Amino acid sequence: MTVVLIFLMGVVGTSLWWLKHQRLTSKPWLETGLDNIENGTDNVGLSKPKMGLIVFLAVVGMLFTLFFSGHFMRQEIEDWRPMPLPPVVWINGILLLAASIYLQAALIIARKQKRDLSYLSPIYRRLIFLRGVKSPDASIKHLLLYACVLTTAFLIGQLVAWKSVKNDGFVLSGNPANSFFYVLTGLHALHMLGGLIALFQTTAISWNDPQPEKLLSRIDLSALYWHFLFFIWCIMIFVMLGWTYDPLIELCQRVIA
Amino acid sequence: MVDIESEAHQTVPAAEVEEVELYHATSFWTKYVFSQDAKIIAIQYSCVAIGIGLVALVLSSLIRLQLGFPDMFDFITAETYYQFVTMHGMIMVVYLLTALFLGGFGNYLIPLMVGARDMVFPYVNMLSFWIYFLAVIVLVASFFVPGGPTGAGWTLYPPQAILSGTPGGTGLGIILMLLSLALFIVGFTMGGLNYVVTVLQGRTRGMTMMRLPLTIWGIFTATVLALLAFPALLVATVMMLFDRLLGTSFFMPSLVEFGEQLSYGGGSPILFQHLFWFFGHPEVYIVALPAFGIVSDLISTHARKNIFGYRMMVWAIVGIGALSFIVWAHHMYVSGMHPYFGFFFATTTLIIAVPTALKVYNWVLTLWNGNIHLTTPMLFSLGFLVTFLNGGLTGLFLGNVIVDIPLSDTMFVVAHFHMVMGVAPIMVIMGAIYHWYPKMTGRMLDEQMGKIHFWVTFVGSYLIFFPMHYVGLVGVPRRYPELGDSAFIPESVATLNSFISVAAFVVGFAQVLFIYNLISSLRNGQLAGHNPWRATTLEWQTPQTPPGHGNFDELPLVYRWPYDYSVPGAPEDFLAQNDPGQRTAE
Numbered sequence: 125m126t127v128v129l130i131f132l133m134g135v136v137g138t139s140l141w142w143l144k145h146q147r148l149t150s151k152p153w154l155e156t157g158l159d160n161i162e163n164g165t166d167n168v169g170l171s172k173p174k175m176g177l178i179v180f181l182a183v184v185g186m187l188f189t190l191f192f193s194g195h196f197m198r199q200e201i202e203d204w205r206p207m208p209l210p211p212v213v214w215i216n217g218i219l220l221l222a223a224s225i226y227l228q229a230a231l232i233i234a235r236k237q238k239r240d241l242s243y244l245s246p247i248y249r250r251l252i253f254l255r256g257v258k259s260p261d262a263s264i265k266h267l268l269l270y271a272c273v274l275t276t277a278f279l280i281g282q283l284v285a286w287k288s289v290k291n292d293g294f295v296l297s298g299n300p301a302n303s304f305f306y307v308l309t310g311l312h313a314l315h316m317l318g319g320l321i322a323l324f325q326t327t328a329i330s331w332n333d334p335q336p337e338k339l340l341s342r343i344d345l346s347a348l349y350w351h352f353l354f355f356i357w358c359i360m361i362f363v364m365l366g367w368t369y370d371p372l373i374e375l376c377q378r379v380i381a
Numbered sequence: 382m383v384d385i386e387s388e389a390h391q392t393v394p395a396a397e398v399e400e401v402e403l404y405h406a407t408s409f410w411t412k413y414v415f416s417q418d419a420k421i422i423a424i425q426y427s428c429v430a431i432g433i434g435l436v437a438l439v440l441s442s443l444i445r446l447q448l449g450f451p452d453m454f455d456f457i458t459a460e461t462y463y464q465f466v467t468m469h470g471m472i473m474v475v476y477l478l479t480a481l482f483l484g485g486f487g488n489y490l491i492p493l494m495v496g497a498r499d500m501v502f503p504y505v506n507m508l509s510f511w512i513y514f515l516a517v518i519v520l521v522a523s524f525f526v527p528g529g530p531t532g533a534g535w536t537l538y539p540p541q542a543i544l545s546g547t548p549g550g551t552g553l554g555i556i557l558m559l560l561s562l563a564l565f566i567v568g569f570t571m572g573g574l575n576y577v578v579t580v581l582q583g584r585t586r587g588m589t590m591m592r593l594p595l596t597i598w599g600i601f602t603a604t605v606l607a608l609l610a611f612p613a614l615l616v617a618t619v620m621m622l623f624d625r626l627l628g629t630s631f632f633m634p635s636l637v638e639f640g641e642q643l644s645y646g647g648g649s650p651i652l653f654q655h656l657f658w659f660f661g662h663p664e665v666y667i668v669a670l671p672a673f674g675i676v677s678d679l680i681s682t683h684a685r686k687n688i689f690g691y692r693m694m695v696w697a698i699v700g701i702g703a704l705s706f707i708v709w710a711h712h713m714y715v716s717g718m719h720p721y722f723g724f725f726f727a728t729t730t731l732i733i734a735v736p737t738a739l740k741v742y743n744w745v746l747t748l749w750n751g752n753i754h755l756t757t758p759m760l761f762s763l764g765f766l767v768t769f770l771n772g773g774l775t776g777l778f779l780g781n782v783i784v785d786i787p788l789s790d791t792m793f794v795v796a797h798f799h800m801v802m803g804v805a806p807i808m809v810i811m812g813a814i815y816h817w818y819p820k821m822t823g824r825m826l827d828e829q830m831g832k833i834h835f836w837v838t839f840v841g842s843y844l845i846f847f848p849m850h851y852v853g854l855v856g857v858p859r860r861y862p863e864l865g866d867s868a869f870i871p872e873s874v875a876t877l878n879s880f881i882s883v884a885a886f887v888v889g890f891a892q893v894l895f896i897y898n899l900i901s902s903l904r905n906g907q908l909a910g911h912n913p914w915r916a917t918t919l920e921w922q923t924p925q926t927p928p929g930h931g932n933f934d935e936l937p938l939v940y941r942w943p944y945d946y947s948v949p950g951a952p953e954d955f956l957a958q959n960d961p962g963q964r965t966a967e
Contacts, residue, residue, distance in 0.1 A: 125655055128613075132706055135609065146590040148695065152942035153687060158587045158961070172501045176578045179608065183570055187612040190659070194616060194652055198631065203647030297628035300647065307623065 127196065131189040135182060177345050181352050184315060188356050191311070192363050195304050199366070206366055207301040210288040216281035217357065220316075223274035224354045227347040230267035233260050234340045264339070265330040271350070272327050275320050282313050301364075308360050312353065319349045403498050403931055415511070417503035418930055419488045422510045424821065426484035433517050434477035435892075440469040442889050449882025451863040460548040462862035463532030468524075470535030471558070474664065475565060476517060478806055482671040483569070483607065484513060486813060487576045487600045489821065493920035494597050496585025496939060496959075498931045500575040509575070512568030519561040528552030534860060536657055539632040539650050543625040546638075555625060559618045566611045566618075576604040585919075587939030591695070592958070594918050594943040595688065598695055599674020602702040603667045609706070610663035617656040624648070651716055658709040665802055666705040670698055672809040673740055676762050678943075679812050680744055682916045683759035684751030685954060687944035690743045697736035704733045714782050715789045723782040730780035734773070741770060752947065756914075757831030761812030764839045765805050772801025775850065790860070793853025796846045804842045811838070811895070818899070819913050823926045824906030830898045834891055841888035848877045917957050918943045 170178070198204065229248070237260050286306065294302045326342040329335070406412040416422060443465050447457045457465075488506070492499050500506045523530040532548030533541060533555065545551045549558075580593070580601045593601075620631040624645070632653045633645035681688045688694060710718065710726040744766055753759065775797040778784045788794060811834070818826050852874055857864065864870055912921040924934050937959040945956040956962060 125659065128659065129707070132609070136703055139605075143699065148591065148692070150591050150692075152589075152591045152691060153944065156941045158938050158940055170582070172578055172582045175582050176502060176574050179574055179577050180570075183574075183608050183612060186609050187615065190613050190616040190656065194620065194631070194656065197652050197655070198649060201647050201649060203630075296623075297630070297644075300630055303623065303629040303631060307619065311619075 125193050125197075128186075128189050128193045131185060135186075171341060173341060173345060174348070177348060181349070184352070185356070188308075188311075188360070191304075191308055192359070195308075195363055198300050198304070201300075203299070204301055205299045207289065207294050207299065207305055207364075209305075209361070209364060210285045210292075212281055212285045212288060213361065216278050216285065217361065219274050219278040219281060220350075220354050220357055223271045223278065224347070224350040226267045226271040226274065227343065227350050230264050230271070231340075231343050231347045233263050233267070234336065234343050236260070237336060261330075261334050264343070265327070265334070268323070268327040268330050268343070271346075272320065272323055275316060275323065275350075279313055279316060279320070282309055285309070305364055308364065312357060312360060315353055319346065319353065322346065322349075400936070401498060404503050405930070415507060417499070417507045419492050419500045419503070419506060420821075420928065420932075422506055423485050423488035425510050426480055426488060426513065429514055429517055430477050430481040430485055433472055433521070434481070435896075436521075437469045437472035437477060438889055438892060440465045440472070442886060444469060445882040445885040447862055449879045449885075457862070459862045460532060461529070463534070463860075464530050464548050464554075466860065467532050467534055467537075468520075468530050472520070473803065474535065474668070475562070476520065478668045478802075478810075479569070479607065479664070480513060480565075481810060482668060482806070483576065483600060483604055484510065484572055486596075486671060486675065486817075487572070487604065489817070490596055490920060491576055491579050491600060492583070493923070493928060493932055494594050494918055495580060495583055496588050496919050496933070496937045497579060497583040498933070498936070501578045501583050502575050505571045506575045509568050509572035512564055512571065516561045516564035516568060519557050519564060523549070523554050523557035523561070526553040526557065528554055531555040531558045533558075536661070537621070538657075539621060539624065539648070539653050540634060540636060540645070543621065543633070544636070544638060556622070559622050559625075563615060563618050563622075566615045569607060569611060573604045573608045576600060577608065585936050585939060588958075591692075592939055592942045594674075595677040595691070595694055595698070596671070596674040596918075598698050599670040599672070599677075602698050603670040606663045606670070606702050606705060607667045610660045610667065612660075613656045614660040617653055617660070620656075621653065651713075654713050654716055655709070658712045659706075661712060662709040663705045666701055668802060668806050670702065672765065672806040673698060675813045676765050676809050677740075677744065677747075678916075678918070679758050679762040679809075679816055680747050680766075681944050681946060682816075682914050683756055683762070684748050684753045685946045686747055686751035687946055688743070689746040689749075690739075691942065691944065693739055694743055697739050700736040701733060704729060704736070708733060711780055711785070714785045720782075727780055727782050731777065734777060734780075737773060741766065741773075756815075757826070757828055757835055758812040758816040758914075760832065760835045760839075761808045761815065764835065765808035765812065768800055768808060768839075768842070769805040772797060772799075772805055776801060788853065790858055791853040792849050792857045792859050795859050796849035796853055799849075800842075800846050804846065808839070811835070814899075816914065817920075818902070819909030819926070820920055820923075821927055822903055822906070823909055824902050825909050825913060826902045826906060827898050830894055834895045834898065837891035837894075838888055841884050841891065844884035845881050845888065848881055852877055852881075915953060915955055917945055917955050919958055922957050922959055 199206075286309070289302070289305065294305070296303055296306050322342075323346050326339065326346060329342070330339055404417050406416065406418070411417070413421060416425070443457060444462065446454055447462050447465075488500070491497075528549050528551075530549050531537070531542065531554040533550065537555070537558070541547050541550070543550050543555055547555075549555050580597060584593075620629075623629040624631055624633050628644055630645045630648040632650055633643075633648040634650065635646035636643045677688055677694060708726055708730045710722065711730045714723055714726075775793070779788060779794060779797055815826050815831055818824075853859075855871060855874060856869055857874055864874070909926065911923065911926045914921070919937055919939070920928070922937060923929075923932055938961075939958045940961045941956060941958055943958050945951075947954055948956050951962070
């Protein structure tokens, strides 16, 4: 459960930082009036949906951390046989990273909404295949579409990965390492799928009826969600490869001992 | 000396609160059934939670029938007894207490008390209730499947939970239980996001965090705990479902059952225990923190006195919340853990007593020299205070490894957690219902019936659970449907068990009076007016009672903290939070 406690320390740290700004040492029984109180309301400075998403991501983070923790505890038992990851997961990783980059690019453009895209560096523009597109609206809708396609490809890629490990004889109940592979990747894919449905809606809005304000908020949320799930995906791969096990866990165990 | 400048509001510059878009229902279905209004959702949550809670109450009577009068009732076998115990525990902890405090009171009180028109994500809020409702239906369905519901104990420990020796272990019982829990968690997460974000981002102007009523602090912190703790139960649930349905071995060690080697191997039951209690212990505080918050407001209002040590109360709530995540293994002292490990968890467990005791002192000091009105909500609050103290003290025993080991799995533990986590929060729920029912319906509950209800419940609960400590101390194990002729168990245990059972039936029956009061007061109750308790918080300042859609005509502006009671010179002995009249010290 060490990793869970490390994650919780992060949550507690963030909470303490936030609480620090809430004037917890004030004496509310002595203070009256409306305007002599600083930060009357909305003092986190984020929109409600973004705040909601951040809280949700903390829950998702906790969920995955608990699974990782279970993975670490279970792999100490001797029947554990590490499972080689199929090569296709690396391609999938690149697909997801690309989707994440595209959403970030869409977010940057949506924020600036300038006519020419010269503020994007040429390398970045080449990276996101936007050489021919000039207007911000057009580039946003193209980028969103690319992100949808890439994420769909990622999900199909994950199915291919499942099929490939199954064909190699690594079935779900064969060994706990296999079980964790299926459960973790399945859970991640479910989260991805949920996000993809929302992204499809956003993309549809951008093609049919682009309202910059509404779109910006939706792209902002999607980009954050994609970055987070890409981050989780990376850690998941590290955990399943066993890379995190030796150095990190041994260090933690030594610290605790 | 403190004085009131009633004209002071004229000097305050015109202030407005930014309006938010509000969803307006147009048909009966969207208004009362698939409603997005937090107040309706709150009532839906409360009715379902109380309904399923009554099922659990009946189950507890059946448990007591068996324990008090073993061998008298043919329909209670060892198997059905285990099923009753399991479902009673699970329903009470998760489907009643968690759902009622957070889904019921949270939904009703958060928007009203922070001065918002509704929750920030009303559609998600509606989904939250309906998924909870589905979870309850799946749970109830397990009573009617072949083999009946699971009898694995509310902790659902593997490997026994999914083996054929346990009722429902190889049938549908355990599967439906796990599915229902997973649904509950998904539904709760949707609601929980609403509660947290509404408190963070939905507060009206002037309502700083340090001006929030303690009720909101309690519900808010409990929701944060629940959002972080329930995933542990979800992980355990998913893994156990895989073990049960797909033959994986996350938790299942290699086993021989009836001479047959099962296909499982290598799994770790201890892993399940860690996951379960990582949820299970914060769950205690998920129930307790809203109770702490609500009782603070009840005591302050009905003693007409400002809460003693508001800041400390807030810090204690946050502190208890944080500490509750590092004590879980005190439920596992007998699992064969390393002694140093036990020492660590015993220490953290006992540290929790510090902020908790601080709260108890503050409640007592709030009462001290207060103008105590012995209304039904106040009686229940006092009942809570005494019961929580008693239950907490036996917690000190059980928190110590050396004392816990002989007491583990005895009726002493049952008595302890029923006092601290059963009776105490239920007292607060009752008090809160008597307190807020006038706002929810516009009519008062009958005080006479309320007082009879309180005294029977309060005295009855002590008659049930005090002797149970003794039964546990002489070594009677829990989870045994009958004791047989055990040499170490004295005669008095059988007599006491019968006595406890009779007391339990009386207390159970007293709840019928409460339900009758709830229903009959809807029509016959005395009209409440908008603020019958002369309380300061915003929910009592709404233009209509019960509050209409959108809660307020104009969003209120908050000028003060929520505990300005017995203010010298004030026209009504209190100043509401949105009262701009200023106190000036001379």
